[in-house]
Amino acid sequence: MTVLTVALAAAFVVAPRFLAGFGPGSGFAGEPDLVEALQASFTGYWSSGDRDLSPGLESVVDYWFRYHLAKAAIAALLLIVLVALGVRVWKAFVKANGLGTCRSIVLASTGVLITMLALFSLVAVMANLQGMIAPYASTLPMLTIEAPDTQLAGTLDQIRLQLADPQGTNNHTAPALQLMIDDFARYHVAMAVIAAIVATALIALSAALWRRFARTDRPNRRTRRVLGSFGILSALLSLAAIIVAMANTTTAADPAPALLAFFQNGW
Structure with missing residues (x-):
């Protein structure tokens, strides 16, 4: 292996x-x-x-x-x-x-x-x-x-200018820019969903580990230590995944400012 x-x-x-x-x-x-x-x-x-x-x-x-x-x-x-x-x-x-x-x-x-x-x-x-x-x-x-x-x-300068004012003088977003914004939103929706699934799995794993921890006799200290450590780790990782899901959801809801920030400051 x-x-x-x-x-x-x-x-x-x-x-x-x-x-x-x-x-x-x-x-x-x-x-x-x-x-x-x-x-x-x-x-x-x-x-x-x-x-x-x-x-x-x-x-x-x-x-x-x-x-x-x-x-x-x-x-x-x-x-x-x-x-x-x-x-x-x-x-x-x-x-x-x-x-x-x-x-x-x-x-x-x-x-x-x-x-x-x-x-x-x-x-x-x-x-x-x-x-x-x-x-x-x-x-x-x-x-x-x-x-x-x-x-x-x-x-790239044109993209920055249009993202700063996506509707432009004609109240119309350029087709190429709109596709970029839409795919950028999809990019963050994807991570929001992925992170939410991972968070759910980690929460379930943490709960299972803590249940097993509670059932393990106290003399088995090494087993309890391992179960408790992974129970804490999975809980902390689930919290991180939730934060990632929330951040990406917020960006997906209004992608243009985040896309502008990327083109101004980098990924």
């Missing part, structure tokens, strides 16, 4: 770029190539004034969707493996009571490390599901990832 964990961790870093290359459109040699294609196609798309994405920009967005899909799938598999491995390690830690301090320290340290990696995997699943649901909005940070050329800089 350890080998599988290492393999999945390596795949999470390396495989998505290659997996995303299969499908409509084309793959990209690396991040600079992707950024260049996005910035060039976005400038042309914005200048066209159309709401529908141009073929070049749609190709980039489709690739980005597949990239996030691959990342989410691998991260989910990694999370499952880490949870299973963590359960085995913490059970071994509980059973190791009285078998030596060194063994207990090694097991506890390993358990903490696996728990932290599992939390990282959970966050990765959440973030990549969000990017998969709203791939266009998730490409926007790449527009400002490096100093833009003169034409793109002018385009």
Whole structure:
């Protein structure tokens, strides 16, 4: 199982770029190539004034969707493996009571490390599901990832001006800007829903752990310590997830100011 964990961790870093290359459109040699294609196609798309994405920009967005899909799938598999491995390690830690301090320290340290990696995997699943649901909005940070050329800089200035006054003098939002705002709202709705689901699961997990804690005899101090620690951790994580859900709900309800803040100050 350890080998599988290492393999999945390596795949999470390396495989998505290659997996995303299969499908409509084309793959990209690396991040600079992707950024260049996005910035060039976005400038042309914005200048066209159309709401529908141009073929070049749609190709980039489709690739980005597949990239996030691959990342989410691998991260989910990694999370499952880490949870299973963590359960085995913490059970071994509980059973190791009285078998030596060194063994207990090694097991506890390993358990903490696996728990932290599992939390990282959970966050990765959440973030990549969000990017998969709203791939266009998730490409926007790449527009400002490096100093833009003169034409793109002018385009970004137009976006800032229109976001500051989205209705404009004609009381009408430009179609391309409206699509951007709508997808940005979808991006935050996605995280609000994902975070709410995670919060619900963590609350249920915390309740189950505390019930088991209450049923465990007091002499089993190590078992109670592990159950209590994870009960507290899951409760705190559920609180964090609730805060994330609320923040994203607020942004989704009025996305234009947040989108303007992004283009002014970065992601």
